[in-house]
Amino acid sequence: xxxxxxxxxxxxxxxxxxxxxxxxxxxxxxxxxxxxxxxxxxxxxxxxxxxxxxxxxxxxxxxxxxxxxxxxxxxxxxxxxxxxxxxxxxxxxxxxxxxxxxxxxxxxxxxxxxxxxxxxxxxxxxxxxxxxxxxxxxxxxxxxxxxxxxxxxxxxxxxxxxxxxxxxxxxx
Amino acid sequence: xxxxxxxxxxxxxxxxxxxxxxxxxxxxxxxxxxxxxxxxxxxxxxxxxxxxxxxxxxxxxxxxxxxxxxxxxxxxxxxxxxxxxxxxxxxxxxxxxxxxxxxxxxxxxxxxxxxxxxxxxxxxxxxxxxxxxxxxxxxxxxxxxxxxxxxxxxxxxxxxxxxxxxxxxxxx
Numbered sequence: 001x002x003x004x005x006x007x008x009x010x011x012x013x014x015x016x017x018x019x020x021x022x023x024x025x026x027x028x029x030x031x032x033x034x035x036x037x038x039x040x041x042x043x044x045x046x047x048x049x050x051x052x053x054x055x056x057x058x059x060x061x062x063x064x065x066x067x068x069x070x071x072x073x074x075x076x077x078x079x080x081x082x083x084x085x086x087x088x089x090x091x092x093x094x095x096x097x098x099x100x101x102x103x104x105x106x107x108x109x110x111x112x113x114x115x116x117x118x119x120x121x122x123x124x125x126x127x128x129x130x131x132x133x134x135x136x137x138x139x140x141x142x143x144x145x146x147x148x149x150x151x152x153x154x155x156x157x158x159x160x161x162x163x164x165x166x167x168x169x170x171x172x
Numbered sequence: 173x174x175x176x177x178x179x180x181x182x183x184x185x186x187x188x189x190x191x192x193x194x195x196x197x198x199x200x201x202x203x204x205x206x207x208x209x210x211x212x213x214x215x216x217x218x219x220x221x222x223x224x225x226x227x228x229x230x231x232x233x234x235x236x237x238x239x240x241x242x243x244x245x246x247x248x249x250x251x252x253x254x255x256x257x258x259x260x261x262x263x264x265x266x267x268x269x270x271x272x273x274x275x276x277x278x279x280x281x282x283x284x285x286x287x288x289x290x291x292x293x294x295x296x297x298x299x300x301x302x303x304x305x306x307x308x309x310x311x312x313x314x315x316x317x318x319x320x321x322x323x324x325x326x327x328x329x330x331x332x333x334x335x336x337x338x339x340x341x342x343x344x
Contacts, residue, residue, distance in 0.1 A: 001175050001252070001261040003290075008267055011286045036270025076289055080173065089173040089261075095180055096321070098208025101328065107318040114183045117248055117304040118175075125297035132289040146279040149268070156273065 006045040006083045009037055011137070013046060014054060014079055018071040018138045019157045023164040025057075025064030030160035045083055052082035062162040071138060077129035089125075090118035178217040178255045181209055183309070185218065186226060186251055190243040190310045191329045195336040197229075197236030202332035217255060224254035234334040243310060249301035261297075262290035 013031045020026055028046055032039040046065055049055040056068040067074065092115035097108055142150060185203045192198055200218055204211040218237055221227040228240040239246065264287035269280055314322060 001173060001256050002259075003173050003261045003263070005263065005265060007262060007290075008265055008286065011290075012267060015286065034271045035267040037267065076293070084173045087174075089175045090179065091175070091177065093177065093180055095184060095207040095209065099206045099324075099328065101324040103318075103320050103324060107320045110316060110318065113309055113312045113316065114180065114187065117309060118179075118183075118301075121248070121297050121300035121304065124300040125293050128293035128296040129290075132293065137285055137289060140285045144282060144285065146275075146282065148275050148279045152271075152273040152275060156271065 001089055003084060007080055009035060009042055010045045010049055010079050010083050014074065014134055015138050016157060017065060017067050018134055020066060020161040024161040025066045026161050027064040034156055048082050054078055054082055062164055064162055071135035072133055074134040075130050076132040077126055080129055088119055088122050090122065173261055175256060179252055181207060181214055182217045182221055182251050182255050186246060186306055187310050188329060189237060189239050190306055192238060192333040196333040197234065197238045198333050199236040206328055220254050226250055226254055234336055236334055243307035244305055246306040247302050248304040249298055252301055260291055260294050
């Protein structure tokens with residue numbers, strides 16, 4: 001089982017955006033710089049987060065990305081599904097039906113027990129991810145991470161965030 | 173997040189091997205036929221299961237595969253890890269260290285909170301897979317699946333299993 005590398009980038013960017021002031025935005029280029037990533041690589045994942053309603057993008061000279069919802073309402077599950085898609089990790093191809101003895105489709109009305117067991121485990125995984133709020137991730141970072149890292153992170157956000165004029169409105 | 177297709181084949185084969193009599197084996201070609209899979213594709217996964225101590229292979233005219241342990245002691249987690257490898261699905265590349273401000277490595281002694289949260293969810297997934305015994309999968313299949321499917325499956329095993337002479341010993 002493997003998650004794409006974009007998941008790490010997406011969660012870090014969302015956590016960073018949880019730290020901008022009010023309606024301010026952060027350009028993708030700044031986030032790419034913060035994590036040493038290629039801007040085009042990161043843009044793809046930021047756009048996935050935007051399409052899923054986790055981020056919103058603002059255009060214009062003060063444009064960039066910001067959270068579309070409070071960090072308390074965004075979970076790691078939201079982010080993982082936005083990047084990886086909503087399909088289960090285990091894809092049942094119904095190979096039980098492929099054998100030399102072809103039975104009537106009515107013999108397979110009940111779901112395959114193997115698929116059911118794999119999906120049960122995946123529900124446990126998703127449930128644990130759904131309990132991990134972005135706000136908790138950020139709060140733990142602020143309280144538990146090395147103070148030098150926190151100071152450097154906050155200074156980076158303060159330097160790169162783009163405050164909005166009072167007339168700016170969210171793109172929803 | 174995606175599991176390889178081989179996981180489905182591996183679990184089905186292990187479940188089928190739980191149904192052979194005593195020390196009997198089942199050739200890979202029969203299992204490939206049972207699930208409509210290419211023998212070379214399946215062989216790769218059977219060898220992974222053998223390398224992990226879930227199956228054992230017997231050579232010679234009555235050769236094939238059989239479970240290396242009682243089905244009660246084999247879990248879906250064992251099979252998934254044998255096929256997919258033991259690494260976590262979330263691979264932390266420590267992108268938190270890549271930014272423009274390079275801090276001393278001592279600033280990163282504590283694990284990244286994002287990695288910790290992702291690994292916590294993965295422990296929940298693995299724990300659920302570890303609770304799913306192969307013997308339970310087989311018992312549920314025997315009691316709950318359509319009787320036509322059970323009859324066809326049992327007949328297939330009876331036809332293709334290869335009893336061992338009394339002198340045969342397990343390859344451990």
